Amino acid sequence: MVGGLFSIVWVGLLGLFLCVVLHHFLPLLLNLRAAPRGTFGWPLVGETLRFLRPHASNTLGSFLEDRFSRYGKVFKSHLFCTPTIVSCDQELNHFILQNEEKLFQCSYPKPIHGILGKSSMIVVVGDAHKRLRSLALTLVTTTKSRAGYLNDIERIALHILGSWKKRVVFCEEARKFTFSVIVKQVLGLSPDEPQTGRILEDFLTFMKGLISFPLCIPGTSYARAVQARARISFTVKAIVEERRKNGGDSNNKGDFLDVLLSITNLSEDEKVSFVLDSLLGGYETTCLLMSMVVYFLGQSPLALEQLMREHKAIGANKKKDEYLNSEDYKKMEFTQYVINEALRCGNIVKFVHRKALKDVRYKDYLIPSGWKVLPVFSAVHLDPSLHGSALQFHPWRWEGQNQTACKKFTPFGGGPRLCPGSELAKVETAFFLHHLVLNFRWRPEGDDVPMAYPYVEFPRGLPLQVEPIL
Template sequence: MITMELFPLSLLLTLSLSTIIFLLFRTTAAARRKLRSPPGSTGLPLIGETFQLISAYKTENPEPFIDARVAKYGTVFTTHVFGERTVFSADAETNRFILQNEGRLFESSYPGSIANLVGKHSLLLMRGSLHRRMHSLTMSFANFTIIKDHLLLDIDRLVRLNLDSWTGRILLMEEAKKITFELTLKQLLSIDPCEWTENLRKEYMLVIEGFFCIPLPFFSPTYRRAIQARKRVTEALHLVVRERREKRERGVKRNDMLAALFDSDCDDVTFCDDEIVDFLVSLLVAGYDTTSTTMTLAVKFLTDTPSALAQLTEEHEEIRARKGTSVALEWDDYKSMPFTQCVVNETLRLSNIISGVFRRAMTDVKIKDYTIPEGSKVFASLRAVHLGQDSFQDARVFDPWRWQKTLDPANFMPFGGGPRRCPGHELARVALSVFLHHLITRFCWKPAEEDKLVFFPTTRTQKRYPIIVQHRNVVE
């Protein structure tokens, strides 16, 4: 983001480039008018409406940015954010159409800030047959069978290990990030928690902070720090990859994602270390920040809704009573948490950790009464649908009981959809359910101070949600 000291310089640059931009896009603009593009406003030259979007998402209520434009232009409109003219969809049917036509009419396309930080070989940016292959490989390490037979044990152990150190005042979001980062590293690299994993996690936090900045290090100190942190992260991962290759040559094998990538050398695809590291970086992003934030917000929503917390507590106390002296959760325990799944769904819907997905039109695409021109950036807003009154009654209220009724599943896409649906969606649900079980059966808690939600650069609480915890047996 541009600092106040640098803003005059950025404005001068904008003005000096505006004439060039006008000449470059004059012909394209005429073509768009003939095609009847979705209506809207592109704001200032080069900058567009990026600052309005960022300002809205830095508040507890970013909806007016969407609501105002939907009211004026309809659910599919044109804006200009993060350096590109963008068609913005707040329509469930349109979003499904965009996601289902991945690789045919649309292709993945993210802002330069994200692309540079996750790396050109990341799963997020892969396309075509390579993406299908790697997406399938990723899903094979997070499917029901793997979770039931292998990962559930690691999830349960790592959650309990982290909760063992909880006492007094804690920053819940920080603690949740430790759990999910350790779990992801275990799944990808078979590395248990240690000083090295904690140092890597701190660097990773800096990388994620740079995701939604103007991708110019000179203008954005946050983006500059993110680029430097990414270099340190990749250097650390390169060392791990090289060491594991050497061990593999000596016959030492592991059952994790890195081993699967090495095994691909035996097939028709060979990955160099740079490609493997980029792939690991993107999977760490996917598994770390989103799940930990969902954990935190689930606790916040439950704390603010005592009746929901009471019903959830009853469900988990029944599980604990049934298990007797056994502490570790098993697959049958997870499958006996119906209200927990309602809480998970409602947290995913209301928090919208993934607010939407970026695509680019591969050809002129007709949607509703408009044509999206070839090459146009498109943003399918999942958040706008999840919080739309047409999709959910009292959409901006935490109501887990709504999931006990029959709802249109097409309006609920917290993990995206189509060929790029998040491959770890079931793993995230299990991790959140296990976390809630051990939290509720071991602790009572209360907020340590007022905190509020913000949604930029990612969804989070402003103060990392400080709470005061107390062991239940102490309270009793």
């Protein structure tokens, strides 16, 4: 009797166990059959290490090349501890970016949340993202409408270039420049103020942690970065507080900090986090763009010559010491081609992180709910069927083409998360280039290739021998 009851309980438990297993794994098994072809690799780590293997940023890298040739432009893999669909297809990438919050959602790995903070724009979704985004767009319009906006950029460029001797590590110079510009735009601080130096120092520590192994114990880069973030927050809070105390119409500079202070629907933490996002988003990427331009121009004397002609013509119409203005910027047409081409070849942001919110059928593919989705921009930028002689730096390809983002050119992402700082990055690069090409000749010191780790870096910082043009 007891034995019979025991068997019934056993059978019941077994049935329950099977139900749970089937509930969890059946959809995965069915999805696996319907999802695009591909392999998962090792348990847990999957193919992450192979995916992250460093390669020159103007190439696909061996992982993508291999999967591309075996499975086509869309394939499945297991990356960042999650089943993943990797898309190297311009149409699918466009579809993913345009359907943000409907079918897909921004989803960066957890360690990034730990370091950027829970209110970071890169991390938040839904309404919180909408509120921060509208603030970012306000930053852009406020900055652009400020009379001294372009003059500030040019003054900082001249200050940096004025300190050049025979040899410079270009990435460091560009970083000083872009950091000074964004700190001026967002916090109203000049390069020589002590707080600027302090924030920059903390930011460099912060950046190292962002790309380090996420182990939060004392002494690791990750832990140091978390501390650096806390110090930056402290400094930023003090600056905001000082501005609040000195507030009032007479002191109202009408700059971004004043706008930030007047906003009521954001918490103090969100405001500080927003300032950090702007600083972070605004300087390293732009520094890389400038470095890419200098790197690729070094390989294309014809493009450099044409660029010099363009800037000489603009400079010829200016009085001594007269600043560049928005009309001059509009005349920098070939400069825009060079910038676009450096963005296409250099691939500063190789891919972005998304996840599927529900099962998504797209053409022949099923993207299962909950899976990670990675639209890979570099693969589209280097696709020879979309860009003739794709591996060649050829700025003239942009002649007569739409300059803004299109499906086959997405260096700034797309959809509701399109980079709000793209125009600032381009103006900074163009104005710096103006004074660089008019005042200096340069030669790379040895070979330094931009590498995708997958964050992009010049391993030696792009050292240059420079010589003033007298």
